[in-house]
Amino acid sequence: MTAPLLEATNLQFAYGDRPVLRDVSLTLARGEVVALLGPNGTGKSTLIRVLLGHLRADRGQVLWENRDVRAWPRRAFARRVAYLPQSPTADPDQRVADVLRTGRAPYWGAFGLESAHDVAIVSDVARQLDLIELLPRPMAELSGGQRQLVFLARCLVQQPVALLLDEPNTFLDLRHQVDLGQRLRRLAKEQGLAVLMASHDLNLAGALADRLILLDAGVVAAEGSADRVLDPQVVGKVYGLPMRRLDVPGQVQPLIWPDLR
Amino acid sequence: MLGQTFLSALNFCRDIPVPSFLYWVSGGADHSCLPRARRAGLPCSAAGTFLSLPYSLLIVCLIALITGCDHKTPAPPATTTTKSPTVASLVPSATDLILGMGAGDHLVAVSNFDREPAAARLPRVGDYQTIDWEKLAQLHPNLIITYYGPGHIPPGFAERTRELGMQNVNLQFNRLTDVFEALGTLGYALSEREKAQALGGRLKAEIESLRPELATRPSRPVRAVIVTDPSGLDFAGRNNYLNDVLETVGGENAVTAPGYVALDREAIAALKPDVILHLLPGADEPTKRQAAAFWDAFPNLPAVQKHHVYLFTEPYMMTPGVHIADVAAKFAAAVRSAEELASHPTTNNATH
């Protein structure tokens, strides 16, 4: 593995006197898909926002390409790292094409002048994600899955090297969850994109991510391959639930499920 | 007075036809598309709709023009009778005085608030703040009469009158003496000194004749209030021409505050006026009834008890102009009757 794209060390963060991140370190390299797991309120969203520089860590360091995140100029940073929030905002009357165009914001010249290149990128991404048909439609007419795809497309239009997603599966059905995960995986493998996504679905994350990071109350409880992290003992302790492993013949990834007996 | 202004503002809305030509504006299908957008597979509808807009707007304008042309009125009649210097009066009181002294042939334009028949045929060119300079430029009077407070002539107004070579005559109509001073100024500016002097002399004499003789004065002056608004809550205080007129005819203003004041019911009750002079220039029957009902709600006021509530609906009641002597006469009559009854309280009871 080459030098990591992102290197965060010993991050601490508190909202007022309520500590959220106690001591988190992580790395992210090009071409890998990393899933951030953990119960609600364990600091996944906060961690992502600290990594993006929207929140300033009380202690610790976030280095993107060996440069502190807060030293990056905003525009330059937006050309390297894209972010998909948990519930992205969209004007219901706005057309899909216009949503995608805003992804080029970090590249626009003065007066928001769009180059031919900007226009070409938008249509390339739209084609890649099969959105051509949707381009003239207003956002209000789209299904939840289509909306999420449009927002993913807006991120890709930024032509980032890293993509940070905050629970992108929240409003998606199983098919769209798998579809999104596979798309992200393909982007990582084919285009060298680094993907970090917060998720609640342990098994799906285990199946699609190269590496899992399990957070527990602001510290990393476990990190590594699905085989290592999805251990009933570790997961059971983090979630406060008895867990057990299911062994399904033919399935490479381990599956884990609450022990409901 | 605000009420009147507001009513006149509402009047504007009355006769405006519904703009039926708006239906011509088409939503427009996508006729055309910017080439680059098409190459990029971007939606074309926005560009297409927008292109159809200029045509729609042009149609709107054309129709507005066509509908306008059939009842086209000629520019203001070139009155052969106008006398030099020509005058545009933006002040109803001044218009009133000019007409009253018999110098109406100087007038070429009046204000928006001139409602008198003699002034109605003339073009209206504006009011204190809004002036139709285009019309003024076309009429090109020699003088323009205004009523701006001292030091409050808008610089833009001065600039424009200079530009058009018009002279500004700025008059004041705050006090009774202002009316006579304005008359003098107008006489001088219009080169009609004799007419102005004649009118001034007549008005002065008429008002003087209403001054009570010292011998007949009652021991206590009659306390009066002058109401300036249909609502009954606005009053003329001291230091204005209405108060001057009242004092001249021997009444005493129960309101001691300077200028014009708004009072609530409790304050009105505390004033205890002997006579109420309610000015309702041009008011119709319902307004009059409403005003009467308003005063009936104060059964403890001496003026109400003794039936000295006077509702004046003459259109000139609030114009410090040529009818100022008539206003004085009405005030005087009201004050006199209250005086009489005040000195013989038993007579009043006997009649009712």
Add this chain to the structure above:
Amino acid sequence: MLATLVIALLVWAAVASACMLVGSTGHIGIPSDPNIRRFVLPYRIEIVLIASLVGAALGAAGVVYQAILRNPLADPYLLGVSSGASLLSLLWYVGALATISVSFQAIGQQAFAFAGAMLSIGIVLLIASRRGRIEPVTLILVGVIVNAVNGSLYLLIYFRHPELVARGGVFTFLVGGIQTNLTRQQEWLAAGCVGVGWILLFYLAGQLNVAPLGEAEAEALGVRIQRLRWAGLVVASVMTASVVAISGPIGFVGLVCPHLARLIVGSDQRRLLPAATALGAALLALADAASRYLSRESLLHTQMPVGVLTGLLGGPFFLLLLWQNRRRTEATP
């Protein structure tokens, strides 16, 4: 984007030149007498241009306010600009300020109105911002409150000095007509403010696309959202203040023109800004021409403030477009 700019300019030019044919005497067309033409036309052209300037500024400011405040009901008066202007323009007549204003007569009521507008928006921004951060919801709330306080102060002064209102000038500042007693210098100053402000807004137009998004999203798209909010609001407010000073509050234009433009060109601010500007300018010029036409002797025989007509013209027009747009979207499932 450039095409939109050019088309918008053409639309406005077409409407404005049509409006220049409407004379205030009820005469339609250019006067034939060359002498009269020389005297009369400059005033007609001037009023069309001033109306356009006011409308343009309100349309542009409306776009920016709606984007930054993330509220489709926002209009350029929401943050106290017009109530502040009205208040100080009333104070121009009163008390100690009156004596100051006599000695500064050349500055005039317009300067007072401008100062009032800026003071008011300054107070709103000061109260609403915390450590330099602006939150749209807080801002709107503070704006509404400051507007109400200004209104109460206005009423207070009005009740203390009813004779001011009898003068008529104060009232005009409430109804909103385009003022006619302006010096050329005042007009150029307002035009300068609006022109420079508009170019700045157009410069920011691309980033404004991101302003309605969530704060984190905007930052992730490379836009310093707080800086953008400050810049956009301050510039749009200065523009609004400078036209409020020469017109008084004219309702409707700043609220509806952005929506009208959105129905026509879509929600991309880079096209929305020129389109709303042109629509504002055209709508107000048209309303002004219509009010001049209706004011002629054979009809109303008086001068009607343009503020009366903006709603009457813009309202049905807007509803019509809205209705058509809805029908179109319902037709395509």
